[in-house]
Amino acid sequence: MSDNLHTRAQQLLAQSLIEGIAPADDAWLRKHLEDCPECREHAAATNDLLRALRAVPIEVPRDLADIPVMVQELTGSHYTAIQMLESAVGREHVSIQNGGLPQARYAALKNGTARAIAVMEPFISLGLKEGAHIIAASFYRGGEVISPDLTPEQRKAFYDAENQAVDLINGDFYKFAHHVTAHAKGALKPTELLRAFVHYKHVDYYDAATFARAYDWMKERGMSEGQSQHAALVVG
Numbered sequence: 001m002s003d004n005l006h007t008r009a010q011q012l013l014a015q016s017l018i019e020g021i022a023p024a025d026d027a028w029l030r031k032h033l034e035d036c037p038e039c040r041e042h043a044a045a046t047n048d049l050l051r052a053l054r055a056v057p058i059e060v061p062r063d064l065a066d067i068p069v070m071v072q073e074l075t076g077s078h079y080t081a082i083q084m085l086e087s088a089v090g091r092e093h094v095s096i097q098n099g100g101l102p103q104a105r106y107a108a109l110k111n112g113t114a115r116a117i118a119v120m121e122p123f124i125s126l127g128l129k130e131g132a133h134i135i136a137a138s139f140y141r142g143g144e145v146i147s148p149d150l151t152p153e154q155r156k157a158f159y160d161a162e163n164q165a166v167d168l169i170n171g172d173f174y175k176f177a178h179h180v181t182a183h184a185k186g187a188l189k190p191t192e193l194l195r196a197f198v199h200y201k202h203v204d205y206y207d208a209a210t211f212a213r214a215y216d217w218m219k220e221r222g223m224s225e226g227q228s229q230h231a232a233l234v235v236g
Ligand SMILES: [Zn+2]
Pocket: 005, 006, 009, 032, 036, 038, 039, 040
């Protein structure tokens, strides 16, 4: 057998354990492992190593040093995870694993391809119900993304409607909980959704100081080229 095939098998193996592989690649890999004692041995050794790594408990944020946390790249889960991790383990020990939609990240946590994930509800309540635990948490602060083309009146109407909805939900939480638990596809009853992690609040203005702090932080990490200023992005 050519060396290329073994290299491909071992690359696919690593990829399958970290981010998952396509069904066709998986079928090819299984067939190769059946036929190749050398790669089979490599796969067994890799599995032993992973099992040993997974046996190390993660109990406090510091335990996440160099442990990949699964997020959806360039979304809130990504930025929030980096911020929480940096303060606990230092920038050089932050490890991020790209994982797609919340449902996919939760599936990765359950099947062991991810040891830690960043998720919102209903996957926090679902995780706690199914035996996961929380390492760190942060909350929605009320920033809104809105079209720059709206008139001040239209913008106000949008904010007013949203604020009214927030009051309605906070006034009778479980009347609306089924909208949140719907994403769990039946695995979590609306009554099982915890109140603690859902944080609906009125639209909040993103002030210049908070903006500058977040923007500098992003620019320093190459997440934004920093071509827009507060006044160009934030409206009252
Ligand atoms: Zn091989």
